[in-house]
Amino acid sequence: xxxxxxxxxxxxxxxxxxxxxxxxxxxxxxxxxxxxxxxxxxxxxxxxxxxxxxxxxxxxxxxxxxxxxxxxxxxxxxxxxxxxxxxxxxxxxxxxxxxxxxxxxxxxxxxxxxxx
Amino acid sequence: xxxxxxxxxxxxxxxxxxxxxxxxxxxxxxxxxxxxxxxxxxxxxxxxxxxxxxxxxxxxxxxxxxxxxxxxxxxxxxxxxxxxxxxxxxxxxxxxxxxxxxxxxxxxxxxxx
Numbered sequence: 001x002x003x004x005x006x007x008x009x010x011x012x013x014x015x016x017x018x019x020x021x022x023x024x025x026x027x028x029x030x031x032x033x034x035x036x037x038x039x040x041x042x043x044x045x046x047x048x049x050x051x052x053x054x055x056x057x058x059x060x061x062x063x064x065x066x067x068x069x070x071x072x073x074x075x076x077x078x079x080x081x082x083x084x085x086x087x088x089x090x091x092x093x094x095x096x097x098x099x100x101x102x103x104x105x106x107x108x109x110x111x112x113x114x115x116x
Numbered sequence: 117x118x119x120x121x122x123x124x125x126x127x128x129x130x131x132x133x134x135x136x137x138x139x140x141x142x143x144x145x146x147x148x149x150x151x152x153x154x155x156x157x158x159x160x161x162x163x164x165x166x167x168x169x170x171x172x173x174x175x176x177x178x179x180x181x182x183x184x185x186x187x188x189x190x191x192x193x194x195x196x197x198x199x200x201x202x203x204x205x206x207x208x209x210x211x212x213x214x215x216x217x218x219x220x221x222x223x224x225x226x227x228x229x
Contacts, residue, residue, distance in 0.1 A: 004159075031215055042120075043160070043205065043219040056214035091159060095215065104150065105217065107160040 002026040004108035006092050012114045013082055021077045021111045023092030032075045033093040033105060034067065036060070043091065049075065082115045089113075118143045118210050122220035129196055130228050137191040137223045139206030144184045147213075151180050151191050152205040154222065160205065164191070168211075196227045 005024045013019050025032050034046040047057040049067055066078045075094075079086055089112050093105040119142045129135050139149070148167050152160040164173045164180040166189070172181040179192040193200060203224045207217040 033215060033217075035217075042221050043207070043217075045216045045218070048215040050214075056216055058216070093160075103148075103215075104162050104165050105215070106162065107152075109159040110157075112157075 004092055004094055004106050006090075006108040006111050008111060009109065010112045010114075012116065015084060015115055016081050019079050019082055019113065021079075021090050021092075021113070023075045023077070023094075023108055024073050025075055025092065025094030026096075026106055027073070029094035029096050029106075031095040031097070031103075032067075032069070033095075034077045035091045035093065035107075036088040037091065037110075038085075038088045046077070079113075082113075084115050087113055087115045118146075118208065118218050120206060120208055120218050120220035122204075122206055122223050124223060125221065126224040126226070128226040128228065131196060131198060133196050133227075134192070134194050135196055135225070137193070137204050137206075137225070139189040139191070139220055141187045141189075141208050141218075143210065144187055145211040146184065147209045147211055149180075149182055149189050150207045150209075150217070151178075151189075152207065154203045154205055156203075163204075193225075196225075198227050198229050201225055201227050 007022045032049045037043045047061045048055045089110045091110045092108040095103045095105045150165045151163045166173045166182040177194040182189045203222040205222045207219045
């Protein structure tokens, strides 16, 4: 069964460094998402992406964050200058379509980011 | 602003027991509600999706109901097994959103053999 994959599974970085988290969505999916989950907290929406542009973003997704689909398979989340509070599990998700409530989002296993 | 709440935060039951997990949301303007399972340190697995026009969905031993007008959903697990131990998350997609899911904090279920 097709799955969303994410790399790396764990990343440790120093505060102020740039990190890029990578995702390979399910191949025929058109809609892509990033979420994060700070330890012990709720899963929070960051951004949705369709047709090579951001379709929605949350207040968390400020100028330090960017997303890109550099080729036909990868979907990346970049954090330009990491802060301690960016430490979290980051989940990528994809969906085949976005209808009136019909769609399911498929989540990857996550990248655990630790900022020191 | 849409808020999703799940109670209880944790639940421990003996194997074989039937159980109900609760989810409530503050704004009934939703496209759908999804129940997910999260194993420790792992991703989210979608269990059931209920469209706003539906009342319930079933998959195997799982049954999810939705009462949109009262802002409530329940996940019923029949004949629980130790393998059901996980955190169960409820998420709604608000009407007008571009796919944004709003999650509850989850119920951590432990099924004792």
